[in-house]
Amino acid sequence: MDKISGIRVKDHGSLKLFTCQMMLIRSIPFLFSLVFFISVKSQSQTPKADSLLWVIKSTDDDSLKVRAYIDLGQEFINSDINQSIHYLDDAILIALKINYKKGLADAYNYQGRALANQGNFQDAIFINRQSLTEYQDLKDKTGEANILNNLGSIYYRMGNSSKALEYHFQSLKIAEEIDNKLRIGTSYNNIGTVYQQSESTLDDALNSYKKALEVFEEIDYEDGISTVAMNLGEIYYYELKYDSALRYHQIALEICDGTIDAPFPLTQMGEIYGAMGQFETANDYHRRALNISENLETKFDLTQSLIGYAKTQKRQGDAQQAIRTLERARVLAEEIEAKSELKDAYEGLSELFALLGDYKTAYENEINAKSVKEEIAKSSTDEMIRQLQFEFELSQKEAEIELLQKDTELKNAAVSNQRIVIFAAFGGLVMFLFISISLFKNNLNKKKANRLLQSQKEEIHAQREKVELALDQLKSTQAQLIHSEKMASLGELTAGIAHEIKNPLNFVNNFSEVSYDMILEIQELRSNNKSLNQGPGTAKTEEDQLEDELLRDIRINLEKVTHHGQRADAIVQGMLEHSKIRHGEKEPTNLNALAKEFLNLTYQSFKAKNKDAEIKLITNFDPELPKIEIIRQDFGRVLLNIFNNAFYVLNKKISKDGDLPSGEPPTLTLSTSIHTNPQGVKSAIISISDNGPGIPDKIKDKIFQPFFTTKPTGEGTGLGLSLSYDIVKANGGEISLISKVGKGTTFLIELPALEG
Incomplete structure (x- = not known):
């Protein structure tokens, strides 16, 4: 952004003060480990780092020192983030001192990346905005597009899709103005990634990925082609367009086969061929995915590959092998705390045990899956709360910078007034009047600054109340979500139970009715036989009376069985009706x-x-x-x-x-x-x-x-x-x-x- 809280940063006095404060805060834990750092620093350097440190010690040119510190920060950005930030801090201080804008912009750029990799999104966004201001002052469109893309990626990682799209589209617009193909393709891919998070925007994601693929193919950028092809294959897989999905996954696989990126397309191709009934081909792809994941020791990719393999084994009818595969995936998912994969493993196990008739184990796995779902929902809610807190804290930090600028202006005004007093001592009565007017204006400025400070305090208080209200709403939404999940799980369980009870219940009802009819026939036959053999008026023997009573009791019992069986059948019918999928149109x-x-x-x-x-x-x-x-x-x-x-x-x-x-x-x-x-x-x-x-x-x-x-x-x-x-x-x-x-x-x- 060009502005911080509405004030354009032209001189770096207050900004330098804030930068120094940030460095001091970050350096506190560093001071406690200073002795250890000195003892191992020489051992942790790379040859390139040693060369850059020699340049810093041997040159008097501050601009060369800035470039060397930036290169050092870049050298350690993926291996030692704290060391990287330390060197970039040095670059920023020297660049501010000599007003070296290009070096300052680049140092802010890499420091923003380091802070984002560290998970410190708030400071990362703030520093990236400083870098954006410097690139805009330099009219460096490439740097500006790069920073806008970085900001979009940070907001995407925070779950703020609308903000992420805003920055990615700004980056795309600038990249198209300067015809930077790499930045154009990257922007389209990132836009597609954001759109892919929602089913309602999958078509938009598809269009963005296709545009990115065209650009990367034009400049023959293989890493970009591979990434976009996998994204396209994934969307077509979800849409059940298997031919298109296989084609794009094959494009990606030709580039990334044997690398850490290969298990994903291999697994999806295995699932597709499994769904098509080509199990031999499907199993070959699954085994390749598992081999690569195991050789590279990438547990997350191995977990996903195992879950995909189990789906194909289930389709193939090998339920026992699928259970063993999913059990292995479950253990891995618990070890690396992959909640979504853990949920998929539990759900798959529940379905397989139900198929085998082990309903108790199936129910236990279903309960575990529901528990993981609730954890995911809670973490999503917590993430939304952190997002609100982050926005609030970021606005506070920008307000603090503005207050620092105001304080600097007031101090500069005070210095100016002191000079006026010195000159007024030699100027006489006329200058005394001028000093009085200046002091009066200074007093007005202070009052104005106090009013501004009070207004900002009131605004911060109002924002805090909004955050608290949003937190209450989120808690209510979370409770409703958990209740809905419980009701959905009960409905699924009800359907399964009703389906299993229906057949034996039909046997009970049918045989009780048949038995009842048979008892009636026996009683009728006994009555007819006695009439023929004994004649009217003949008394029944004790044995005949006992048999009649037993037959009557059996008939009464069968009537009760039939009655309650019909009641049970009505309940089961209600359960099935409850779980039945409705296809009526709205x-x-x-x-x-x-x-x-x-x-x-x-x-x-x-x-x-x-x-x-x-x-x-x-x-x-x-x-x-x-x-x-x-x-x-x-x-x-x-x-x-x-x-x-x-x-x-x-x-x-x-x-x-x-x-x-x-x-x-x-x-x-x-x-x-x-x-x-x-x-x-x-x-x-x-x-x-x-x-x-x-x-x-x-x-x-x-x-x-x-x-x-x-x-x-x-x-x-x-x-x-x-x-x-x-x-x-x-x-x-x-x-x-x-x-x-x-x-x-x-x-x-x-x-x-x-x-x-």
Whole structure:
């Protein structure tokens, strides 16, 4: 940037003061290890470093010393970052002293890279901005494009995609102005990398990578061609365009085969051929990826290669070998703390053990996978919090620089006033008047500076409050995310259990019905035989009576088995319905009409079963409510479930007490409204309230869980609200409840409104 907090840096007085302060802070741990450093420094130097140190000692030319210190910093930037920063500090101090702008810009550039490699992003961004200012003053477009690209890469590593794209596009614009092909290709590749993080921008990423590949091929830059080809292959792999994915991975492999970059394209090519059923070719690629990773001792690449190999083994039907491969990947992922790969290993193991019928081990691995997911979600939230704190601290640092500049200006003004006093002593009465005016102006400047300082303090306080508010919002979002993950895991587990129970349950129901019919036939035959053999009026023997009682008891038992088997079948059907993937299409829907239709339908059904029950219905529809894009049939089931539950609790309360405690009639209230959030996004709210007994606080968190019900045995499966929760989520909405014991319950459904 050209400016720091709105003030262009022309003289380096306050900037030098800040640089010295940073060096002093960084040098504190260095002083404690000074003796050790002196004893090993000569041993740690390279021949090039020794040569550069000799130049520094033997020359009196400060500009040569600056270049030598910069080269020393560059020499150690990948091996000893602290040593690199130390040498670059020396280069900056000398460059500031002699006003050597080119050397100052280059020193800031490399120091920014070193700080970024160290993970000190805040200081890295600040120093890169200083370098950008110097390059802009020098009108060095290549240096300016380079720094903008560095800033974009830092913000990308911090997870700030919008800021990263802003800097990469600025770098691309300058690179195209000066026709620097290397910088153009690099910018397009970095832009594609940012776009690839979101499924909604994969097409943009694809276009950016293709442009980068064209530029790198034009200048025959093999490292760039290899990197971009792998990125293109990865996108086509995710889109299941296997021919294109194989073509680009082959291009990358021809360049990087045998290097640290080779395991990634080899693994993806193995997975593609496995998906195509060409297992011999797939296994060859997987083995090559594993050999390279093991020879180079790159544990992260080895972990990814093992996970990919296990997928192919599973497709090949070798579940036991796939389990052994994934167990090895799991151990490696835990060792290097690769959370995403650890999650993939647990999920793969869960699926394989389920296929083998070991549901206990499958469930344990599923629980472990969910635990890792929660850790990833928490670390993502923590990263967002650190990002907010970083932006806040960066703004504070820039404010401190501005205050330092103000302080320098005030000190310079004080020196000027002292000179005026000296001259005024020889000037007489007229000069005395001039001094008085100058002192008065100086006092005004100090007051102005104090007001500015107070204003900045108030602004910092306001920013701190914003950060705290954002932190609260992030914690709330994290809790919602964890709850959603739990509900998704329960749904998957429910589907698996229901599927496995269905077949044996069918056998139980079928054979119990057949056995019941057989008992009836036996009883009928016994009755006919006795009539023929003994004649009417003949008394039954004790043995006959015992057999009749046993047959009657067996028949009664079979009736109970059949009854409860049918109940269990209904529950399983509900579980399968709960987990079933819905393929209905969303369509713009008049929510008022839909809600009114299902309220009338549910109430008529309720009245048909409970003719004496009277429930008051109140509706309050917003006529301005926009149309909502939902799956109409599925969403009708949500309304049906909530209305049925409300009528059920109101009817139970009437049956128990004759009326509600307050003396008011049982009432159901349905209303709709429009809500607009602070960002101007509109949503529709459906509110369904009853004045029933309410829900205790201790069970509120369980209301939307599968199989949880407060109804007596046989009257509910506990799947209605869980299914409703999933449907609302699938339609992009949120469902929640507000309840107070003795007052009633309100369900709130929020759905995004159609734009326009």
